[in-house]
Amino acid sequence: MHATNATLPPEERTGPADAAGAPVARLFRSARLYAGSLALPVLIWQLVFFVAPLCFLVAMSFWVVQSYRLVPGFDAGSWAKVYGMSVFWDAYARTFAMAAGAAVLISVLAFPVTYVLAFRLSPAVRRLAMLMLVVPFFTSYLVRAYTWQVFLADDGIVNAALTAIGLPDLTMLNTVFGTFVGYVTLCLPLVILLQLMSVASVDRTLIEAAQNLRCSPMRTVFRVIIPASRVGLTLGATFCFILVFGDFVSPTYLGGGNAPTLGILITDFTKAGNQWPRAAVVAITMIATLLTVAFLAVRFAYKTKGERG
Amino acid sequence: MNRKTNLTRRGVMKGAAAAMLATTGLSGLAPGRAHAGTTELNMLSWYGHAEPEMIAAFEEQHNVRINKKYYVGGDQMLALLAQSPPGTYDIVLSDREYIEQLAAAEMIEPLDPADYPFDDFFPEFQKMPGHWQGDTLLSVMIRFGYLGLSYNEEALSPEDVRSYEILWNERLAGKVGHFDWHLPNYGTVSKSLGHDTPFDLSDAQWQAVQDRTSALKPQAAGFFDYGGVLSSLRSGQVLAVPGIGDWITGVLRRDGAPVNTAIPDEGGLLWAESLSIGRGSRHPELAREFIRYVLSPEGQVKTATLEAYPALLPTKSGWKALAEQNPEEAERQGMVLNGSNALDVLRDGRISLRALPAQQSLDDWNEAWSTYKNL
Numbered sequence: 001m002h003a004t005n006a007t008l009p010p011e012e013r014t015g016p017a018d019a020a021g022a023p024v025a026r027l028f029r030s031a032r033l034y035a036g037s038l039a040l041p042v043l044i045w046q047l048v049f050f051v052a053p054l055c056f057l058v059a060m061s062f063w064v065v066q067s068y069r070l071v072p073g074f075d076a077g078s079w080a081k082v083y084g085m086s087v088f089w090d091a092y093a094r095t096f097a098m099a100a101g102a103a104v105l106i107s108v109l110a111f112p113v114t115y116v117l118a119f120r121l122s123p124a125v126r127r128l129a130m131l132m133l134v135v136p137f138f139t140s141y142l143v144r145a146y147t148w149q150v151f152l153a154d155d156g157i158v159n160a161a162l163t164a165i166g167l168p169d170l171t172m173l174n175t176v177f178g179t180f181v182g183y184v185t186l187c188l189p190l191v192i193l194l195q196l197m198s199v200a201s202v203d204r205t206l207i208e209a210a211q212n213l214r215c216s217p218m219r220t221v222f223r224v225i226i227p228a229s230r231v232g233l234t235l236g237a238t239f240c241f242i243l244v245f246g247d248f249v250s251p252t253y254l255g256g257g258n259a260p261t262l263g264i265l266i267t268d269f270t271k272a273g274n275q276w277p278r279a280a281v282v283a284i285t286m287i288a289t290l291l292t293v294a295f296l297a298v299r300f301a302y303k304t305k306g307e308r309g
Numbered sequence: 310m311n312r313k314t315n316l317t318r319r320g321v322m323k324g325a326a327a328a329m330l331a332t333t334g335l336s337g338l339a340p341g342r343a344h345a346g347t348t349e350l351n352m353l354s355w356y357g358h359a360e361p362e363m364i365a366a367f368e369e370q371h372n373v374r375i376n377k378k379y380y381v382g383g384d385q386m387l388a389l390l391a392q393s394p395p396g397t398y399d400i401v402l403s404d405r406e407y408i409e410q411l412a413a414a415e416m417i418e419p420l421d422p423a424d425y426p427f428d429d430f431f432p433e434f435q436k437m438p439g440h441w442q443g444d445t446l447l448s449v450m451i452r453f454g455y456l457g458l459s460y461n462e463e464a465l466s467p468e469d470v471r472s473y474e475i476l477w478n479e480r481l482a483g484k485v486g487h488f489d490w491h492l493p494n495y496g497t498v499s500k501s502l503g504h505d506t507p508f509d510l511s512d513a514q515w516q517a518v519q520d521r522t523s524a525l526k527p528q529a530a531g532f533f534d535y536g537g538v539l540s541s542l543r544s545g546q547v548l549a550v551p552g553i554g555d556w557i558t559g560v561l562r563r564d565g566a567p568v569n570t571a572i573p574d575e576g577g578l579l580w581a582e583s584l585s586i587g588r589g590s591r592h593p594e595l596a597r598e599f600i601r602y603v604l605s606p607e608g609q610v611k612t613a614t615l616e617a618y619p620a621l622l623p624t625k626s627g628w629k630a631l632a633e634q635n636p637e638e639a640e641r642q643g644m645v646l647n648g649s650n651a652l653d654v655l656r657d658g659r660i661s662l663r664a665l666p667a668q669q670s671l672d673d674w675n676e677a678w679s680t681y682k683n684l
Contacts (some may be wrong), residue, residue: 067387067414068390069391072393085679086313087676087683091681149540153544155544156544171483174541249453256531256533256537258530258531258682260679265384268679271382271384271385272675273671274387274670304495
């Protein structure tokens, strides 16, 4: 909804009229106050459940572990230790690359589905399809990942089907491929829904204009629909990046923990030696990365034509 | 179909375990729901030891309710104890190698050996290293098991698993699973290199163990937790796992899976679980009674056949009772008093105690393991 509002031309955006008398201004002031008080719970929620734990996490990264006990203090040892480990940087690069790869891959996989839903189906069928996209979220992601093991195992369902049609077996479970199957399971429905919000609201007259000017269908997609749906496409890819970057389930249960990601590294630190401060360093680095990526993505998504670069 | 149900069930169980961990977090026990007049005992243990199959009879006999807190791994146990005030836990079940640290951190009470039936123990276990500090008893052994090479019987023969060398064989490319804990993995690789004291290694020997392990990476299918090892052995996704034992394959064999554990010629490791009384326990006499209950023939049979993971027994009367009550399981685990039995490998001198690294720090081993996973 957010996205459609932002794409409206400025004259259609709703806002307070400026030519109003004093009583009207007072009314607006009290209305703003009223609206502000409604937003207060959200602010409190953010402070209590995001800012405060984040501050605690930062503080904990400076604590020390003495005989398995967390002792509050101010010691940058965990930062030096983690940042000095090649394992950490390898895992960081791998996790970033996998998240970026998944964001691109899943966006590309999602777009044709989104396109069909937006332009080729009747509104009733589209609503049904959207409902179907929500259904996977009824089942725990962990259970869905485990179910994939039955399909991807060496003597699993997929290989049985391949053998039946005379093709060689494939190793899929405990590989990066397996991990990506999990990522697609996690993100694809959400990415389609996010893309759909923008793509479905692309101004049809623009498409008709392109066609009247003899623009080929493919060119219409790339020159009209995709640029006009930038917000939804970017947000879809960004959410995908965020979910995959922090995912622990797929790399563990479908990737076999064979290519450790930062999520796996965090559990390693907490399991071995109760090193919560080191885990906190990894977590803070991850949060900083995600905030940066999200900030850049939002900036890109909402950038208007005037402000390039 | 059967497999699918199995996996999904495990998935659900793991989900539940994860949710439990998430909700309890670093906190101690959830408040008990005992009725008036019922005493409460708090127990900290590995998964499965405070299930009704094990504790219901004791709870009834003594009008007591046992509140459980399960941990995953000795480090987590030490962390939970370090973060709880003394007296939080009355009974602590621990692996042998952590007892010394528990005593050093004054988390457990010294015990009176006269309270426990050591005469009934096989001689090998009467003075278990780590459970005693001189003549002071710190913890009472209740069960043990061996770690060697677990394998799929349809893919490998008993002859194949007579040596750990098979792990590096091309037949097992991509088919070796790892239980995700450095100690049993490095311990068995160390045994495979012929180190008699597999955890007491000079830096050169330690380097050799790491190099030999690194050469195993192309063979590795993945790194699994308990549930992951179970399901991947069950499905045939992995065909061999070093450093685990009947505590995992026994569970699968009960289910009819063709998997087994061998102690290769180079030898294996021994794990032992024991019970201690938590420092500051408000009910030390009841905690003592619980330990005596687990060492009674009744308790020993229950712990040998524990649903979560089976184990061997250190007491003669336990072996006798098991042979009477569950001859099939006694036979399967080799707990038969006449003829060759489960103690033979120990008496042959092929078994080393699983222990913490003696010459390197635990941090070094952890880091080496993380590096190996990352290769």
